[in-house]
Amino acid sequence: MASDHATAPPHPDNQLAAASSLYLRQHAHQPLPWREWGADALAEAVRRDVPIFVSSGYSSCHWCHVMAHESFDDPRVGAELGERFVCVKVDREERPDVDAFLLDAVQVITGSGGWPLTAVLLPDGRPFWGGTYFPRTARQGMPGILDIARGIGDAWVERRSEIETDAARVEQGMTGAIARSFALPLADAGELSAQATTLDLVRACRAAALDQADMVHGGFGGAPKFPPPMTVELLLRGLGREQAVLGMSTKASDHDTREVVTRTLDAMLHGGIYDQVGGGFHRYAVDGIWLVPHFEKMLYDNAQLLRTYALAYRATGHARYARAVRETFAFLQRDLRLEGSGAYGSALDADTEGVEGTTYVWTREQLIAELGVGDGDRATQLLQAEEFGGNFEGSNVLSLAGEPSLATWGWWGEARERLLDARMLRPQPAFDTKAVAGWNGLLLGALADAWLVLGGGDADDPLLTAALELARHLRDVQVDKRGALRRTWHPGRGADAPPSLGAHAFAEDVADVSWGMLRLATATGDVQWFTHGRALAEQLIDEFDDAAEGGLFTASLQVHTDTLGRHKQLGDHPVPSATSQAALVWAELAHVEPLEPQWRGRSRAALHTLAGGMPRQPTHLAYAACALEALEAPSVELVIVAPTGTELGQPLIDAVGPMLRAAGADLFTGFELRIVFGREGDAHPALADRTARAGRVTAYLCQGMTCQAPTTDADELAA
Known part of the structure; x- marks a missing residue:
């Protein structure tokens, strides 16, 4: 936007030229x-x-x-x-x-x-x-x-x-x-310790979210509409759960849940909030139909949505959701990955040369110029590009009327690449290259989970390769000389300029990276990632936990000496709050280390701070509800132990693969299924005292405190 005043030189006391931001x-x-x-x-x-x-x-x-x-x-x-x-x-x-x-x-x-x-x-x-x-x-x-x-x-x-x-x-x-x-309405109920009470809260939160759903256009509430990855995850986790846990008939509620989930994910994927040419999601839609976006692209949105679509693909089998994962991953690699690093920058600007959306919108004439008359007209119809006036300031935000046929996808895949090549020649939005630890932690967990769903056990799949490179960056690079995590990492601004570190990590950074490390450990069976994730979980207790009233402080008085007040970020929007994420991390560790009382106690205390608001603010406390369910829902633990000499990577994945496939998650619908695999003797609490019997891969299956006999037979596990 041009100013109507004369350009003036910088103030002599302006100190921002040397800022890393x-x-x-x-x-x-x-x-x-x-x-x-x-x-x-x-x-x-x-x-x-x-x-x-x-x-x-x-x-x-x-x-x-x-x-x-x-x-x-x-x-x-x-x-x-x-x-x-x-x-x-x-x-x-x-x-x-x-x-x-x-x-x-x-x-x-x-x-x-x-x-x-x-x-x-x-x-x-x-x-x-x-x-x-x-x-x-x-x-x-x-x-x-x-x-x-x-x-x-x-x-x-x-x-x-x-x-x-x-x-x-x-x-x-x-x-x-x-x-x-967030005041607790159950003032007379005391501590949240009874499973029925806590799961009732989660179910009420889930029902309240369904009540707020837009059954016509998807999403929750009206314009502007923001992507709701955490609310969708809460709904996905509930499919079939009440029937398995409480013996209730859930056919109708499951149908409603699937309808809300698919309508929301389809509307976003087909709408203008999704970049139909380059992949990835814009920040939000300014309307109620997901058509016209606010054009900035944020790492935290795309990290969460990559995982959401992977989980939805696992739940529904819809191939379009797997496509969304791969296309969003391609966008992240192409546009947000920091060259020479395993980390990812934070955002692409909404504006290009001072005008919002310039890079992304098209006229019918531009489509024809790049694709020719025949393909251009076909693209105009497919992408709903209006001939006169457009849908955004004389141009068009591209969108799909519905899911195209397989034959159309074959043609569109090639045409899409041609349009992307042409678009890359346009002026591009500014790229904020700072790597935010917490957002990269969200991506780490998303990549690990997406690989579990889509990777097919291939250790060379780019999803897993990217996850491992990112984990090494967060553990080894985005840290100070003491090995302490930092909030931001900035690549050097010039050929010879060294990278720089920002402030000490805040609670959300430590919680998100801890979660990401634990998800990577689950995906790979490599205990080094579990060990690092557990250490960060302890740091959350030492530096951020409010032992008196529950919840996590945003900053640590030990290192953030110039902070203001003792603030707590409790709502889950647009990312999980530090309190919700820490509660989930501690809940997972409570199941892995049931004899370590601090994990369950800390998780419950943190969630007690939020539980009362769940039914009243379901879309803003959805991740907290997921954490509460993870803590209290019935749990099935599957531990698979490979012989000591098994190499990490593809050999270990291949060794445990038959057992993992035999114990498909559908066998345990309604339960928290926790899978740990590794090698005999690895320093993981779940592997302690468990052996690979007779030198063969051995599975240990437990529900609560009751375990089945160990088995080396995948068919027996599946029975």
Whole structure:
């Protein structure tokens, strides 16, 4: 978006040029004395006796760019803000603790929130005023940033006691907001220890999610529509479960569940929110029919959806879901993978050269120019590209009316490659290359699970290769000299520039990477990944767990010394909350190590914080419900032990393959099936005291505390 004010040189005190964050560097040219968040910003505010003006956003945020060009590029805005405030820019993806704290404050102040996020703080860090996007001057009922700066600046000098009162009111409102959102309605029920009570909560959450489903267009609620991977997983986990566990007839509810799941996944896969040419999913649909997206592409969305479609393929057998997995994986490899690294960058911008969606939309004439008249007309019909006007600012967001025939797919696969080649010659959206640990952890687990479903036991399948390379990066590269995980890793900005590390890992990073490592251990039988995942699970307890009230703090006071408050991120949107993910990790370890009481106790305490909100906010606590079910649902454990000398990789996978196939998950519908395989003597708790009998692969099958006799016969296991 072009500005109507003259370009000004950077402010001499603008400190963002050397920032590792792309988002911060995007503001380094501005005539405004920006600095990064840190203790020095607070100290400078105390020294100058002025408030702190904080603007938080992220590199692929469209309205962040609008506000930057319209307001922060203006030297008049820079002069007003610089004179009256210490000015701080926050990359919310680098500092989720600071951003989440300020978001809570703005929601208390205004009743809503979003990005760009604007907050004004006392020098001691307490917020007293805030909002989101503001124009440079007042417009359509919105105050302008110039008026805001002058008004707050004058009030700071003339009516500071009123500002102190506002800060106290915001602080009090923030204290009560979380308790009101997730208060446990079962106050007389005590601890969540009875299985019937906990599973009733999960079932109620699942039923509430079904009640919110859009049975016409898929998804949950109205516009804008966000992909719901965690809600879909909760529904998939419920198929047949009540019948197996409680003896209830679930034919009708299973039909409703499958209908909601397939309608949602099909609508997204065929809609404009899915990149029909390049694969992968955009951030969300601005409408209620999944047609016109907000065009940014996020790693965390695509990581979760890759896994969701893999799980849906396992549950339904629909080949289109396997195709979605492979195409999304191809997008990740092509567009988000960091060259020379096993890690993946965080996002592609919504804008290209200042205009949203330019890279992705097509006119009918452009399709014909690339494919010829015959194929171009065919593509126009297949992809619903309107001849006159288009469906997006004179062009077309491509979508499918339904699932094409196999013959059409054969033609479209070749035509699609030609369109992608042509599209790659267009200007491309900016790529934020920072590798966020938590989002890469989500992808790690997704790749491992997708390989389990689609890999066919092939250790050379690209899904598993990518998972192993990513795991090594997270364990060996994205760590400091002490081996401690870091929130972000930035590749060098130039041929000779070294990579750099960001802040210490936050709770969500540690939880997501722990989960990803445990999923990889399950997929490969390689105990090194279990060992690392378990160590991270212990770190969650040591640094982030609130032993007094349950749940996880976003930041650790041991390492995040410049954080604001003791914030907890409890809702599962758009990624699993640290509390939900940690509870799931601890639940899995509780089943693997049943004699280690800390795992079950910590998981239950964390979920107790969230359980009351599950039936009332099912789509925002869906992952917490999955974790609660994983902890409390009846469990079947299958341990497969190969002889000591079996090599890791393909030899081990081949050795245990017959047993894995014999014990297909359908045999245990309604139960948590946990599979552990490895070699006799590996340092895994589930392998302790279990041997490969007579030098042959041996299976141990247990339900609860009752085990069947070990067997070396796959047919006997399947019986």
